[in-house]
Amino acid sequence: SQQGEEDPQALSIQEGENATMNCSYKTSINNLQWYRQNSGRGLVHLILIRSNEREKHSGRLRVTLDTSKKSSSLLITASRAADTASYFCATADSGGGADGLTFGKGTHLIIQP
Amino acid sequence: DAGITQSPRYKITETGRQVTLMCHQTWSHSYMFWYRQDLGHGLRLIYYSAAADITDKGEVPDGYVVSRSKTENFPLTLESATRSQTSVYFCASSEPGTGFGANVLTFGAGSRLTVL
Structure with a gap:
């Protein structure tokens, strides 16, 4: 079953605007990660936030985590056409180990020039 | 080339045939995973491996077999x-x-x- 659920499923904005995507999950986590997938490609890791962190920045990316609400958001500032992609949140549960990540269904982001 | 390589990139087969998808990584990473991606389902974990000769089922393992005789290879x-x-x-x-x-x-x- 899916752990993370992204919202919205699709988002279309103008270049230069900010894009916000949300992720909700169900169980306790060790960390939450965001990945990007360009059309026809594999997923690429963007950023990781640990369960004891509330906010993290990386370049134009800002991620927040609210463990009490079991939710996270990804903000991309000053969007560019190259940001057009699908974005997935993924959780590593608090059980740890080698059993990988649980992914949501993704948000498809379109940046219009 | 460094990285993780999958082959073949595209495959068409018929119902009932056996198919093997190859995966090779050059980093000597301990952990390896197979996911499938379908519209409406996102990514789902099929099998994973913590090390050579150690494999375990993920969310959707039925109909799949994996092996990991060498750290760098994980065929499905x-x-x-x-x-x-x-x-x-x-x-x-x-x-x-x-x-x-x-x-x-x-x-x-x-x-x-x-699969046709």
């Missing part, structure tokens, strides 16, 4: 392909990060499989 076999196994398959690898369960995955480019 569909023993008797069915139409429901038409999908894009991604291999990934990782090392355990600092801190419990902090794995960051590196993905291959994917193998698109069509």
Whole structure:
């Protein structure tokens, strides 16, 4: 079953605007990660936030985590056409180990020039 | 080339045939994974491996077999392909990060499989 659920499923904005995507999950986590997938490609890791962190920045990316609400958001500032992609949140549960990540269904982001 | 390589990138087969998707990584990562990606389902874990000769089932293992005789290779076999196994398959690898369960995955480019 899916752990993370992204919202919205699709988002279309103008270049230069900010894009916000949300992720909700169900169980306790060790960390939450965001990945990007360009059309026809594999997923690429963007950023990781640990369960004891509330906010993290990386370049134009800002991620927040609210463990009490079991939710996270990804903000991309000053969007560019190259940001057009699908974005997935993924959780590593608090059980740890080698059993990988649980992914949501993704948000498809379109940046219009 | 350094990285994680999947082959074939595209495969068309018929129902009932055996198909093997290959995955090779050059980082000597301990952990390797197979996911399938389908519209409406996102990515779902099929099998994973913590080390050579150690494999375990993920969320959707039925109809699939894996092996890991060498750290760098993690082939996925569909023993008797069915139409429901038409999908894009991604291999990934990782090392355990600092801190419990902090794995960051590196993905291959994917193998698109069509079962007729």
